Amino acid sequence: MVHCAAYFFKKRILNSFLLNLSGLAIFVFITAGSCLLENNFLFEKRKIFYVPPANYLKVVCGSFRSLCADLFYIRGVLAITESGEFKNRGDWADWVQKNFETALTLDPKLTQGYFFAGIVIVRDKPEEIKKGISFLENGLKLNSSDWQIPYWIGLNYYQAGNFLKAAEYYQKASAFSDAPQYLKSNQPAFYYKANRPDLGLAFLEGLAHSVKDPEQLKWIEIKLKWFENIVELEGKSEQFKRLYGYSPLNLEKLIEAGLLKEIPADPFGSGYYIDKDSGRVKSKVGKPTSLEKSEK
């Protein structure tokens, strides 16, 4: 037996066999060791939620500033999914916004960063909306060339119920040459919601004078007609209230009182009515009747 082993050692057969065997044994050992460490000594990992000041990063990064901004942008996107790590939702929102703030200070053109930090993480609570508005207003100082930022501020004001401010920011957004057309035609609705249909009417009249495209002009004229009717009906409703001391229950009461000859046709479909809760004149949403006629 000993002679046999000596022979194999001499021929280096056993040598290499033993070497391979020990390699395999080490592999098994480290795998077992890894399992042992995981089961017995896995300590809780503590994340450090820290973002270095962007002004220092500007100095350190040099011409790699834009790449550094991208990394913080990615960090911000990943931070959106980390809400479970925070007990307080406000702390989480701060953490997300800090990442995006750093990214945007380093590269203000990362437009989607404003969206994530100013819109996505903001829900319907007033203090969160306030935070979103404040972030976006600071963003507007960094980047004043993108229509999306004032548009998103307007959207937040709309969520907060401040329709006049929403209209103001929509107007700012629509002033950009690359802004979509619907921003202009949406503003009168905000003035109406803000209880100022007269402003909406004035805005639409101005818009009608500035538009040359016949298709667009047709739409604007329909909206203008709709607004004129609303302004007239609300005015008559106010007059009724002054005369009789209470709001009219429906529009027919205005005809009965001799304030109105007939209820004007609603260019947006199903007719005007007085909303009992708010006391305001509203219109049911539908297809503009004039367009239906032209399609026929």
Added chain:
Amino acid sequence: MIKKILAVSFLNFKQGIRDKLFLSVVFFFVFFLALCVLLGKLSVGESEKVLRNAGLAGIELSCLILVVFSLVFSFYREKESRILEIYLSYFSRSQYISGKLIGYLLICIFYLVLAALGYSLILFLYNGFIWQVTAGIYGLFLKLSIAIGFSLVFSCLFSSPTIAFLCSLFLYLTTEAAYPSLKIILQGANQFQIIIYKCLYYLLPNLDKLDIKSQAVYGELPNLSFFISASFYGLGYCLFLWFIARLIFLRKEY
């Protein structure tokens, strides 16, 4: 004379692209492109921009390591293996230094073209290609040509390759942060110090001014006069560094 310079430069070029380091850097860049794709996927909403930006930064860093490392160590390898003596028996010292500089500029161009092809292919595949990024790569070439010049000066100046390599690398990094640093220093400086610091700043290469990565990734480029003046500045600075390297090399005994 020009024939001899070209002969040295082609020898250096061939040696450089056959070097294992060249292949390693190419492999590194391929993996870096894969990382760029991953970064692009992670950056929802700005994928194309991040892909372009990360790719350009990768090209710059990989090419910097390639040219500086390759130049410094080939210089010392030639010195230690006595190949330098053979070179100097056929060519004058000026021709050798000029050939070395041109050879490494060619390696830089060759690598940039290769990297640009791979980078453009990835951008095409992920719908992020815009032609302006190629102009960004030209800006990188100007920066790297100055880095090559500095590596040559440090290689001639120091007897240790590690020191020459580290000096080249750190000088590059320093010049990247020179402008904001100058602004900070100037805040508390007196008139005399302001003059000294400003002279130092203008004497050091202003690499940040040649860099147009951040504009190119958005498809915005400076006008033609920028490219003309940047080319003059970059290549002129490189020529100035060649002059210094030549002066040192002529006076040194090997």
